[in-house]
Amino acid sequence: MTDTTVVLAGGTGGLGGRIARALVNRGATVRALVRPGSRVGELQGPGITRVEVDYADGDALARACAGAGCVVSALSGLHEVIVEAQGRLLDAAVRAGVPRFIPSDYSIDYTRLPPGSNRNLELRREFKARLDAAPLRVTSILNGAFADLLTGQAPLILFKLRRVLYWENPDQRMDFTTQDDVAAFTAAAAMDPDTPRVLRIAGMSVSARDLAAVMEAVTGQRHGLVRAGSLRRLTWLIRVARRLAPQPGALYPPWQGMQYLHGMFSGDGKLEPLDNGRYPDLRWTGAREVLAAPRS
Template sequence: MDDGQTRPVVVVAGAAGDLGFRIVTALTAKGASVRALVRRPVDKLNLDQVHQVAVDHNDDAALTGAVTGAVSVVSALNGTAPVILGVQGRLLDAAVAARTPHFIPSDFSLDYRATRPGDNRNMDLRRTFAARVDAAPIRATSILNGPFADLLEGEAPIVLHKLRRVLYWGNADQLFDFTTKDDVAAFTADAAMDPAAPRYLRIAGDQISPRGLAALLTGMDDRPWKLLRAGGIGRLSAIIAVVRALTPDTDAPFPVWQGMQYLRDMSTGRGKLHDLDNARYGKRHWSRAADVLAPTL
């Protein structure tokens, strides 16, 4: 479908990915016309108000043409340095060349500005790219949402169903931020169409500690859930170093040790989100940990 004449046009890179597709869907629901940048047409993107543009990200002229006329460019690209610094960097350059007024980089993370350089590879990449964004003549907005809620049971599982335990490192009362991908997508769609969106927006669907998770699960399950302390932060750091040393080099964005690095930044409180912007666009319902965990009990 061609871009609408009266609808704002938003470009989404990485539109065929998990988060990217959710952002596309949220944008169309909010009245935007989406220009989805893809390597080749994708059946699931054959939607109303979505125009797929097959583009070579190494072709600067084609990439600039693909983003021309948009009110915002949203990057949902996922990867390591070749993607986050390379492909996304060319996307940023194209947005600047096309005089696009707004750029949303693929941050979607805890607050990397407060993490320690060298502690978390993916946060280091975001920190490096942020410096490039800040030097570019374009208004930018980074969405910081803490870990995606599927981390509760995903790459670095915290909820251990078979044992009815909540695994933690360090302090059982350290609050964690969690946000579902659908909530992140809906908020990102609003930010993409907001001409006054600031440089950083912080959101969290829920903020809950390991101790709070154990109490929540006990109440939901009608059976006791207990805490399982795996060790202190020093022990976690030592395990990360060993696992990373034994893992073959990979461009995968989330090898096991990367999930553990994320867990360390959560467990230390570095990267914790403060002064949330949840209310900025009037969104009232945010999925909480109970909503995520209920189907698995």
């Protein structure tokens, strides 16, 4: 066994690719699991070995995990991925004698959310029961929302209108972390034999009012706040959106994003305490740097 060998699942995704590069930068040897015929994208280079494996083949998965110091999952999907495929990966890690496992959590604190309030995070709660019963050390990394979304898909900052939306309370602080920072922290945790069960990080903890102030500082133009409604109204809108456009097979239907916003603006998913200082060499990307970056 070597602690510098890390098995990575989900490396062809955006976060997974970043984790692979961050691991190599920390001196790890990355054994990246890829499904037969999948596109490898940027998952290549010195320090990265790609291993084609069928997740339905438990023996092959166990062989792929053999000798590793940690298995890191960056898998993304619904029940067949988060619970079933990731469960087979967990079983393979146990069979191979891998001492540590980092699951694909990377979210707000789903353990504090009311049961059933977020479809995707409920899958993580379901898988958590298996993790807690597994005979190896497990570390979940919780990072709030990806800060990269603030300049893209997250419907909070209306750039052209110079407005910032909020639900219920403009001063409710929310956790955001860039994917690069999440990847760097995950790589450090994967190489750390003494990680606890949960690590919580946030590159920024900001309110809607804070975001408006940062946008004013970045652009030199005033940005106002717009109250989208109460949390009760948001709950109602989620129900309506889910009924009118259920999209049960979609990973991120509109109502799923609304559920995530509810967990942030309610404060239920707030991360406390933070473990940002665990690896002093890491640098955190703040709100001003994120919002000043060019938008695609």
